[in-house]
Amino acid sequence: MSGGSPAEGAVTRSSQRPVVALAMGDPAGISPELTARLLARDDLREAARIVVIGDRRVLEDGAAVAGLVLDIEEVENPAAPTAPGHSALLGGGRLDPAAIRRGTAAREGGAFALANYRLALGLAAAGHVDAVCYTPFNKAAMKLAEPSYGDDAVHTAAVLGHAGPVSEFNVLGRLWNARVTSHLPLSEVAAQVTEGSVLRGIRLTASSMRAAGFSAPRIAVAALNPHAGDGGNFGREEIDVIAPAVERARRADGIAVEGPFPSDTVFLRARAGLFDAVLTMYHDQGQIAMKLMGFDRGVTLLGGFAFPITTPAHGTAYEIAGRGVADVGASLNAVLLATEMAARRTT
Known part of the structure; x- marks a missing residue:
């Protein structure tokens, strides 16, 4: 499939x-x-x-x-x-x-x-x-x-x-949400968003989705900062950390992954069918969107x-x-x- x-x-x-x-x-x-x-x-x-x-x-x-x-x-x-x-x-x-x-x-x-x-x-x-x-x-x-x-x-x-690496995934019909960090204070999130942790998140998302029947899952990666950092004006994690991890997953692993995208619009793209999953940087960044779209239908998968x-x-x-x-x-x-x-x- x-x-x-x-x-x-x-x-x-x-x-x-x-x-x-x-x-x-x-x-x-x-x-x-x-x-x-x-x-x-x-x-x-x-x-x-x-x-x-x-x-x-x-x-x-x-x-x-x-x-x-x-x-x-x-x-x-x-x-x-x-x-x-x-x-x-x-x-x-x-x-x-x-x-x-x-x-x-x-x-x-x-x-x-x-x-x-x-x-x-x-x-x-x-x-x-x-x-x-x-x-x-x-x-x-x-x-x-x-x-x-x-x-x-x-x-x-x-x-x-x-x-090995584990993560919670939220699943709503055909749309998945994965996280780089999960249950920790928001004040600690930025320090935990590294090139290695983002890359692990992408890889685990791809492998878990293949186990669920996706032959080539399309993954969007959310930014950490407002407006995806606005070219470094609002933070450099997108430039120094997230984008290199996305490029490495695409080139070295052959994963269909793109980003980082501004987190306030990435779920609109996914809901429109452009992506099968969104990898977010922290818990509520994805949970709010997923629960608004289908609170009574969503599933959590431990991947x-x-x-x-x-x-x-x-x-x-x-x-x-x-x-x-x-x-x-x-x-x-x-x-x-x-x-x-x-x-x-x-x-």
């Missing part, structure tokens, strides 16, 4: 369905409801074998919020058979939902999500599942449970003992790992937890992207 990606919401059907470990996220938010809504979808069960990791009581609480009754069978390993139409539940973190106050970050909730996620990662690393997806985490709760917790990509690399890891790009939505109104669109897209990428790895 040249310069293209799987259609958003498209369901992959094959004789050998990928196995996706679905780790339940923060129980105080909409994660239990989203998990239940995913399991109720016939099209998703046709696309992949979903193995939920968590506590039956939390899942059933989420199903009650969603107004659903689920057929769930607890299994001891992901390969254990279940009756037709039944979903598999593998015990992870143990938690009585009555002990959690909805809409409030708590150590117990963070510990539950961490236990589920680590089990899912271990299963994927051992080859027992093909991909990992997780419903939203709350970073405050995660840090209460584990004070050293930084962000999802860094934590995942630590759990897996992965030493650089040996297997697909995805989650909805939105958060735990504490303000609507327990109301039964959570939109499952982004979570569905997250599982489908993981499924599609896993299918490509196994064929």
Whole structure:
């Protein structure tokens, strides 16, 4: 597929369905409801074998919020058979939902999500599942449970003992957003934008997109400074750092990459179809644009790992937890992207 990606919401059907470990996220938010809504979808069960990791009581609480009754069978390993139409539940973190106050970050909730996620990662690393997806985490709760917790990509690399480059990607249909820097104070961004870090970002973007079905992804690189530095009047990072990295990626690696472009217009070019991805210099430079274009549809992909890891790009939505109104669109897209990428790895 040249310069293209799987259609958003498209369901992959094959004789050998990928196995996706679905780790339940923060129980105080909409994660239990989203998990239940995913399991109720016939099209998703046709696309992949979903193995939920968590506590039956939390899942059933989420199903009650969603107004659903689920057929769930607890299994001891992901390969254990279940009756037709039944979903598999593998015990992870143990938690009585009555002990959690909805809409409030708590150590117990963070510990539950961490236990589920680590089990899912271990299963994927051992080859027992093909991909990992997780419903939203709350970073405050995660840090209460584990004070050293930084962000999802860094934590995942630590759990897996992965030493290579990793990054979060935001995916909205056919458009991807990558970052050179991620979760750090804005005051530290400029020092972290080096020719090497920009080049790593371009290379990781290209390789991750190829794994998702792009044969020749077209990447636009955003500037750091206003008006792309205005020829050096507003900063020289574009001249001294970003442009050399772009040229090196184009000449040495054969990557279809251009830039740096002013960050206030680069997403207009990408949305018009001129590029498949935008590599931004810092977190909100891309996140704001992507969430404005599709808050309820966006997916976060953790790139650089040996297997697909995805989650909805939105958060735990504490303000609507327990109301039964959570939109499952982004979570569905997250599982489908993981499924599609896993299918490509196994064929």
